[in-house]
Amino acid sequence: MSDDGATAGAEGxxxxxxxxxxxxxxxxxxxxxxxxxxxxxxxxxADLAAAWIFENQDQDLDAPxxxxxxxxxxxxxxxxxxxxxGDFHKMVFVVNSELNMGVGKVAAxxxxxxxxxxxxxxxxxQKFGEMLLHWEQxxxxxxxxxxxxxxxxxxxxxxxxxxxLPNYIVQDAGRTQIASxxxxxxxxxxxxxxxxxxxxxxxxx
Numbered sequence: 001m002s003d004d005g006a007t008a009g010a011e012g013x014x015x016x017x018x019x020x021x022x023x024x025x026x027x028x029x030x031x032x033x034x035x036x037x038x039x040x041x042x043x044x045x046a047d048l049a050a051a052w053i054f055e056n057q058d059q060d061l062d063a064p065x066x067x068x069x070x071x072x073x074x075x076x077x078x079x080x081x082x083x084x085x086g087d088f089h090k091m092v093f094v095v096n097s098e099l100n101m102g103v104g105k106v107a108a109x110x111x112x113x114x115x116x117x118x119x120x121x122x123x124x125x126q127k128f129g130e131m132l133l134h135w136e137q138x139x140x141x142x143x144x145x146x147x148x149x150x151x152x153x154x155x156x157x158x159x160x161x162x163x164x165l166p167n168y169i170v171q172d173a174g175r176t177q178i179a180s181x182x183x184x185x186x187x188x189x190x191x192x193x194x195x196x197x198x199x200x201x202x203x204x205x
Contacts, residue, residue, distance in 0.1 A: 014039065020046045027204040029053060033061035041139075047090050047192050050204065051141040089134050090141040091117060092195055094156060094186040095205050098149040101184065105177050106205070109170050110144060113187030116168035121189060128166055131190065141192075145202040150183040157186050159198045165190040 016038045023046035024034035037049035037056075053061060093110045095101070101109065121128040135141070147153050153169065160167040168187045174180025188195055 014043075017043055020049065024049055024053075029204065030062045032064055036061060036065045039065065045088055045192065047088065047141050047143060048139060050143055051090075051139060054142070054144075088138060088141065088192045089131050089190060090143060090192050090195060091135070091187065091189045092143045092145055092199055094145045094147040094153055094188075094199060094202065096148075096150055096153055096182070096184050097146050097205075099178050099182060099184060101177060106185075109172065109184040110187075112170045113168055113185040114142070116170065117166060117187040117189050120166050120168055124166070128189075135189070144205045145199055146205045147186065147202065153183050153186040156188070156198055160186075160188045160190075160195075163190070163194050163197065165194055165198070 016035045020038055020043070021031060021034045024037070025031055027046075027050060029037075029050065033053055034049065037052045041048040041052050091114065093113050095106055095110065121132050125132075147156070157167050157169055166189045169183055170185045170187070172178055172180065172182045172184050174182070178184070188198060
């Protein structure tokens with residue numbers, strides 16, 4: 001696809017932000033899928049769009065988008081009001097791809113990281129409670145990224161810690177597939193702009 005977005009903008013008075021499309025395609029998302037996701041999430045954030053893509057894998061995301069039939073899932077006024085109040089938040093999970101875990105194993109390890117991060121936030125509600133409420137109110141954005149190895153995950157955790165971002169490293173019990181103590185997933189939570197300083201260079205898993 002080359003100019004579906006521009007054509008749609010001319011016909012429907014809606015034009016996707018090219019910089020957001022670029023961010024999404026850098027993550028490995030097709031241009032068509034990026035345009036659809038931005039349309040359905042208000043054209044505000046690559047992370048919101050990426051989360052929408054994850055939640056709509058059953059659809060033919062790579063097919064050209066029919067703007068006449070499309071309808072936005074989110075209220076642009078509502079999202080705009082929130083942007084005026086503060087930044088979006090997200091939870092990211094960096095998977096250690098060096099371990100070559102199966103799909104089920106990755107899912108289980110990401111779930112461990114999500115629970116670990118959530119418990120950490122609940123244990124520090126005075127510090128992170130407001131962030132959690134904002135995240136829950138505006139889509140609970142969750143992104144899964146591809147990490148290189150254990151060393152990279154640990155280095156990213158150090159960066160997250162330096163920025164004051166709650167983070168959680170999962171070390172596997174070793175009952176299936178991989179050795180006990182293996183670092184499988186790093187979870188990080190916080191404002192999108194802060195997390196992007198840590199994981200912005202990584203691609204979607």
